[in-house]
Amino acid sequence: MKDEKPEVLDVIGTAEDCDCKEGMFPDPGRRALLLGGAALAGTGLFAGRAGAEATQGASQHAVLDDPTSQPGPASGGGYGLRSQFETVSRWEFPLPQPGVSGSFTPLAGTHGTITPSGLHYEVHRGGVPTIDPARHKLLIHGKVKRAKVFTMADLYRFPSVTRTAFLECAGNGGMEYARPSMPHVQGTHGLTSNSEWTGVALSTLLREVGLEDGANWLLGEGSDAGMHTRSIPIDKAMDDAILAYAQNGEAIRPEQGYPLRLLLPGFEGNMSIKWLRRLDVTDKPSFTRPEVTTYADTLADGTTRYFTWEMEAKSVITFPSGTMKLPIPGTYEVTGLAWSGRGKITGVEVSADGGKTWARANLVAPVLSMAHTRFTFGWRWDGKPAILQSRATDETGYVQPTITALVDVRGVNSKDHNNGIQSWAIDAEGNVTNVHA
């Protein structure tokens, strides 16, 4: 290709060198729009794209003025990492409880529907145990005909199932009930992530051990120092529950329960017990400490809702979102994510006037049940203050409520299950902030 090189260097060198038939940006409005786009790179809109901080583990290479002038590094042949220009800025779990740690998914910087496994949200109440898969065992006992211990090798032998599903922490958005609190979408909504999971259907293993009469519930237990436990209804266990050993094409990550986690699609994240080591089949719910304290929802009148498992339909605009700045009026692609623990998203509407009027957004196919669905919406910002909102509807007909409507019914005693409509205010300068509207 040597013979083509001079020509290429010429035309790439400067805009003036190209064989333009007309001006590079013949429409002044369009030019401003494009230059505005360039200006965005420095404002945090595409935060992480060009920062100084290095990606964890990535090799640092020199940038050549002309990358064709000498060969780059050869394939490493190992496990590839992100570019040195892709920095990681993760919001850490803000609860002051001892032993609790976690991090959020930076939704503003993600694309499509799959969450990179390295950016999946995580909440731990005893850290991340280090488990040798060759030594890990799962016991299924209780009201079963044949109690059994399964090694990981045993589990790999059973028929596998694969599906995409979101996981969302019950507390996602918990700081937003009473007032807008977190500055950006990672803080307001970053406790939801979406992966392709592979494992064994729990129903397959329950048939293997044989359920006795009165087998109505399971007590699931993790191997972490927090010894997380939850009661799981047998109907969900026999329906779509998975004992997952793989995530996005490889073994699940340590933070996600390596080597084995329960996956209950559509249910609040803590039900999908990580580092799963025991399932005790029972006749009644066990009323474990987490489910009668942390994950029970106290209403305004002091009564408490237990077992509020299903994550109701929800959506959020990820661009533009809090801390971003729209540099100039013009056309933008508004985009975000929608999901429902009850099935498929059937529609997302977008409002630019704080909910007075709504228009239908485009849903990116395929729309999968109980999975993140990407929506997009072309919007022309006229430079005046605006309030952007999105509103999801799922296949049951449920429509995402306003936060006000939620608070009217549930009060603000509980931090969980906030699926209210998120509002992003845009001021006349284009600054985007988190508001209640």
Added chain:
Amino acid sequence: MKDEKPEVLDVIGTAEDCDCKEGMFPDPGRRALLLGGAALAGTGLFAGRAGAEATQGASQHAVLDDPTSQPGPASGGGYGLRSQFETVSRWEFPLPQPGVSGSFTPLAGTHGTITPSGLHYEVHRGGVPTIDPARHKLLIHGKVKRAKVFTMADLYRFPSVTRTAFLECAGNGGMEYARPSMPHVQGTHGLTSNSEWTGVALSTLLREVGLEDGANWLLGEGSDAGMHTRSIPIDKAMDDAILAYAQNGEAIRPEQGYPLRLLLPGFEGNMSIKWLRRLDVTDKPSFTRPEVTTYADTLADGTTRYFTWEMEAKSVITFPSGTMKLPIPGTYEVTGLAWSGRGKITGVEVSADGGKTWARANLVAPVLSMAHTRFTFGWRWDGKPAILQSRATDETGYVQPTITALVDVRGVNSKDHNNGIQSWAIDAEGNVTNVHA
């Protein structure tokens, strides 16, 4: 949870401690099967699950006898990595050409349909350039009304599209035409990978610059030292071509063209030009060096096929596959991948007798056009020698041919476009080897 701990330790401690109603493995056949499963862990069947070599970049932590006995490390808050027990064993590109490097996807150890971005196959003919996205530009010129240079920030402003698509190297399986050559499925088929891609539809940008009469082809050019160039037909460019900046939810990896690659779904991988910096709209194909040498296919009679872009329907069994060993007769889940550059896979059949008889496999939903489709098939091995094969059919009605049929038509001069049926022989001891059958 402290109060529950003694009970849990008791029941997890040894199998004998559990409250078994009957023997742990009441069916001797089933017991052998399960133990057989356990034995597999040491045979390379699940290679990478429990090896001694560390995953690139993963922290090494001590394994506790009882992981609940003390808290594990807290969330790191950065970009997560694989478990220290997940080793990486990648087949490197075996061609002795100077400047060529690359690595294969270890298909035997992957799950579901998404290829982890860190394990996507890669082939480079000038190494991996290090490109600062703030400085990267794409020029579109030639037979257009308004030649333009686009920065990455410009491209992020255009409407986005997201789709899942496989990429397969034209040379995937090239060593297998004349005789079985590679020992395992990574070597025979590991130059195919599958990702969710996000970017701008190329048609959007071509409308932006405006095509002139006679705009029939594009010349695409990468920023690598190999200065890879290919001619792209305008019909494909206006149909489903994408200028991709994201892969599996984050920026595309350096090895995949960071910050911008062309993506031509269904076409041989080298057409999807990495590190894309120029598109020259032309009336005729440019007959670049790669397309008249490396990626042209010479037939048995010496004539050469040019522009053999579409990857024809293909499938491969990933379990069991070469170098594995089935420890005992019994029931196994046979699984693998199928894909077609012409659309959706409509069926996969599996044969255990070298192609004499076939039975339909299960396809994991959703089956997406021009994407890897996972298939599964329950099979009882009777302990006698067997030959496992899979055969894919796509929505055009095309049926994957035998290698013999391919060689009869095309000869063995070219290493490209081998989509022949793969055969795995299983001997009486359960050893799995690569054969032609």
